[in-house]
Amino acid sequence: MSNDLSPKERMAIERVHMPELPADERSKNFEEVNQGLSPEQAVAEAQRCLQCKSRNCVAGCPVGVSIPEFIDALASDDMPRAAQVLRGDNALPAVCGRVCPQETQCEALCVRGKKGDAVAIGYLERYVADWAMQHPDELLADKIPEPTGKSVAVVGCGPAGLTAAGELARQGHKVTIFEALHDTGGVLRYGIPEFRLPKEIIDREVAVLSRMGVAIECNVIIGKTLTIPQLRSEFDAVFIANGAGLPTMLNIMGENLKGVYAANEFLTRVNLMEAGRRADSSTPILQRDEVAVIGGGNTAMDCVRTARRLGAKRAMIVYRRGEAEMPARVEEIKHAKEEGVEFIMLTAPVAIVATEDGWVSALRCQRMELGPADDSGRRRPQAIEGSEFDLPAGIVINAVGTSANPLLTATAPDLTLNKWGNIVTNDEGETSIPGVFAGGDIVRGGATVILAMGDGKRAAAAIDKYLKG
Amino acid sequence: MFEVVSNEILAENLHKMVLVAPRIARARKAGQFVMVRLAQSEERIPLTIGDADPEAGTITLFIQAIGASTRKIVDTPAGGSIRDVAGPLGKETHITNWGRVACVGGGVGTAVLFPLVKALAEAGNEITTIIGGRSSRYVILAEELGALSKNLLVTTEDGSLGSKGFVTGPLGEMIADPARAPKAVFAVGPVPMMKAVANMTREPGIETIVSLNPIMIDGTGMCGGCRVQVGSETKFACVDGPEFDAHLVDFDGLSDRLTSYRKEEAQRHAATDCKIAKEVAK
Numbered sequence: 001m002s003n004d005l006s007p008k009e010r011m012a013i014e015r016v017h018m019p020e021l022p023a024d025e026r027s028k029n030f031e032e033v034n035q036g037l038s039p040e041q042a043v044a045e046a047q048r049c050l051q052c053k054s055r056n057c058v059a060g061c062p063v064g065v066s067i068p069e070f071i072d073a074l075a076s077d078d079m080p081r082a083a084q085v086l087r088g089d090n091a092l093p094a095v096c097g098r099v100c101p102q103e104t105q106c107e108a109l110c111v112r113g114k115k116g117d118a119v120a121i122g123y124l125e126r127y128v129a130d131w132a133m134q135h136p137d138e139l140l141a142d143k144i145p146e147p148t149g150k151s152v153a154v155v156g157c158g159p160a161g162l163t164a165a166g167e168l169a170r171q172g173h174k175v176t177i178f179e180a181l182h183d184t185g186g187v188l189r190y191g192i193p194e195f196r197l198p199k200e201i202i203d204r205e206v207a208v209l210s211r212m213g214v215a216i217e218c219n220v221i222i223g224k225t226l227t228i229p230q231l232r233s234e235f236d237a238v239f240i241a242n243g244a245g246l247p248t249m250l251n252i253m254g255e256n257l258k259g260v261y262a263a264n265e266f267l268t269r270v271n272l273m274e275a276g277r278r279a280d281s282s283t284p285i286l287q288r289d290e291v292a293v294i295g296g297g298n299t300a301m302d303c304v305r306t307a308r309r310l311g312a313k314r315a316m317i318v319y320r321r322g323e324a325e326m327p328a329r330v331e332e333i334k335h336a337k338e339e340g341v342e343f344i345m346l347t348a349p350v351a352i353v354a355t356e357d358g359w360v361s362a363l364r365c366q367r368m369e370l371g372p373a374d375d376s377g378r379r380r381p382q383a384i385e386g387s388e389f390d391l392p393a394g395i396v397i398n399a400v401g402t403s404a405n406p407l408l409t410a411t412a413p414d415l416t417l418n419k420w421g422n423i424v425t426n427d428e429g430e431t432s433i434p435g436v437f438a439g440g441d442i443v444r445g446g447a448t449v450i451l452a453m454g455d456g457k458r459a460a461a462a463i464d465k466y467l468k469g
Numbered sequence: 470m471f472e473v474v475s476n477e478i479l480a481e482n483l484h485k486m487v488l489v490a491p492r493i494a495r496a497r498k499a500g501q502f503v504m505v506r507l508a509q510s511e512e513r514i515p516l517t518i519g520d521a522d523p524e525a526g527t528i529t530l531f532i533q534a535i536g537a538s539t540r541k542i543v544d545t546p547a548g549g550s551i552r553d554v555a556g557p558l559g560k561e562t563h564i565t566n567w568g569r570v571a572c573v574g575g576g577v578g579t580a581v582l583f584p585l586v587k588a589l590a591e592a593g594n595e596i597t598t599i600i601g602g603r604s605s606r607y608v609i610l611a612e613e614l615g616a617l618s619k620n621l622l623v624t625t626e627d628g629s630l631g632s633k634g635f636v637t638g639p640l641g642e643m644i645a646d647p648a649r650a651p652k653a654v655f656a657v658g659p660v661p662m663m664k665a666v667a668n669m670t671r672e673p674g675i676e677t678i679v680s681l682n683p684i685m686i687d688g689t690g691m692c693g694g695c696r697v698q699v700g701s702e703t704k705f706a707c708v709d710g711p712e713f714d715a716h717l718v719d720f721d722g723l724s725d726r727l728t729s730y731r732k733e734e735a736q737r738h739a740a741t742d743c744k745i746a747k748e749v750a751k
Contacts, residue, residue: 180687181555181687182506182513218553219553219554221555224557224558225493225557226496243691245691246690246705247691247692247693251703256719256722256726258728258729259729261694262693262694264691264693268686268687268691268692273512274510282511282512282537282737283513286733405690405708406708
């Protein structure tokens with residue numbers, strides 16, 4: 001395939017459609033929805049890129065992937081080079097290619113999007129990352145770094161921690177990741193369902209880090225098993241990326257009834273503990289015909305689509321604003337709708353109604369209308385008086401968000417926190433303790449995988465500078 | 470992997486298991502627990518750390534094998550291993566020298582009570598320990614607790630050991646007697662027992678601490694499954710507890726939430742028993 005095309009010829013190629021499992025089939029199983037591009041589709045899509053000088057897409061990427069370069073290599077069908085460029089900038093490309101909100105980042109800034117459709121950068125990233133996983137023998141050898149003799153402890157094996165670990169290992173530092181749960185990946189494993197991000201992808205990305213010499217110790221809870229002062233005395237630097245933590249409660253009547261889940265519990269049971277996914281899982285999960293999920297983010301979409309797969313006849317999103325205000329990725333909303341998820345918009349929960357024996361029977365709701373914009377720039381929902389109604393539901397899942405987990409910070413009194421309990425850092429990720437850096441949700445509050453990875457990458461650069469300084 | 474150093478049977482279905490876990494042994498305080506997962510696809514279950522030896526790098530768990538998961542765990546012999554042990558989790562018990570305290574344990578709660586009694590004894594308290602069970606078979610750790618307590622009282626529902634009745638009987642007598650009334654009460658056991666104790670000590674205003682064991686997944690505050698109403702607040706037993714002021718705990722709510730998976734668990738047990746029966750038949 002020649003990549004010798006005129007801009008006009010490139011402009012003439014239409015944006016590729018991602019092959020998907022049919023909605024009626026996939027809504028009954030946990031297989032990955034997006035099937036990935038064929039080689040022909042990938043090369044043709046890559047050839048849509050005009051290789052423009054402005055490179056806006058790179059500015060839109062929180063980890064600064066050299067997008068035009070990897071796409072150029074792909075357009076020329078030079079897969080080893082495409083993989084080398086991509087892996088050089090991104091420690092978890094197969095993850096990002098699946099879960100990043102490209103439509104608000106790289107693709108939002110693509111010049112082709114000004115008239116027509118942006119280049120499908122996310123699909124291409126996934127294609128190149130998957131190719132690299134399947135063709136380890138064809139990859140160009142990474143330079144083996146000179147060991148620096150310095151050691152870094154990374155707290156948390158989620159996206160921020162894994163990214164920082166990869167970057168630091170590449171600089172020749174000895175990295176040990178401490179993970180509180182019994183398995184790797186953090187939110188990638190316990191939070192994001194298999195149908196969006198197969199667990200095998202996490203295993204393979206983690207294996208790449210292990211081959212680079214990164215050590216991972218599971219079942220170590222920093223703040224409990226060991227403390228930050230202990231890590232600080234044993235390692236030359238520390239990066240804290242222990243995640244978001246505690247679910248935010250709704251503070252409405254009936255929240256402790258049987259059948260009410262926080263999103264983290266529901267997802268952890270199914271994703272990490274394999275409840276409802278494997279016949280031999282020892283962890284139970286409730287299954288009901290009517291499931292109401294409160295919230296409009298990616299976590300809410302993950303919950304509602306999981307509930308559908310567990311057999312819910314009515315799987316419903318209840319969100320107090322409108323669809324345009326939903327923080328979830330466009331693709332997740334589209335997939336959810338195709339799978340038969342109902343979207344009940346401009347509706348807020350008021351109480352959870354119980355049966356006589358303490359089970360959830362309904363979610364009491366109130367209709368909302370949008371008023372003037374609030375601090376977040378979104379129009380503020382206001383209750384419509386007298387609009388209360390009961391939505392029948394056997395399970396209610398609270399997916400409105402999380403707040404900072406105090407386990408780690410409680411045993412590190414020298415760490416400066418903000419009023420919400422998140423760790424305060426400077427622009428480079430350094431905390432109030434010299435040599436201790438932090439990033440991801442413990443700094444930002446609830447955010448995205450890619451922003452956490454951006455923090456990991458920035459902090460790794462700062463740690464490298466600190467260790468060599 | 471966490472090596473099993475020893476696994477003794479103390480009573481029917483009650484095992485004392487010693488595990489190599491040096492970091493946990495060093496960090497652990499009375500009242501804390503670990504999350505244990507025997508193997509891939511098994512449950513994570515919270516178990517109280519009964520004792521620890523920081524120098525030997527070991528922790529001791531008292532495990533009553535009553536559910537499918539605990540039965541599998543106690544089947545691990547010395548020299549075998551447990552895949553995942555994470556902790557120590559939860560807050561440590563607030564220990565001070567109250568003077569006279571009563572420690573009340575029912576059934577498997579007695580195992581959770583043991584480290585509290587030990588810490589209270591080390592702080593110089595004069596301890597009356599009251600333990601009970603349905604029958605003598607369910608009364609555990611009597612000898613060990615007796616060695617740490619000034620008085621040890623045993624009750625059984627069928628009268629097969631100690632006095633016939635419930636642990637609340639001897640506790641009520643203590644509270645009523647000004648010469649013996651405790652300054653503080655620690656109670657661990659089935660929810661109705663803890664509720665009954667709380668109701669007895671509320672009126673006389675005796676500080677009462679209970680250790681709760683709600684449904685739990687991660688044990689680090691992340692899932693919110695272990696939430697329990699304490700006064701006007703929703704607390705997470707794993708990070709805010711597991712010990713709470715008994716006079717503020719909503720025991721009825723706790724008790725109800727504990728039944729959430731009764732049907733699912735019964736189905737799983739039936740399936741497991743069926744599988745075992747088939748294997749035996751072969």
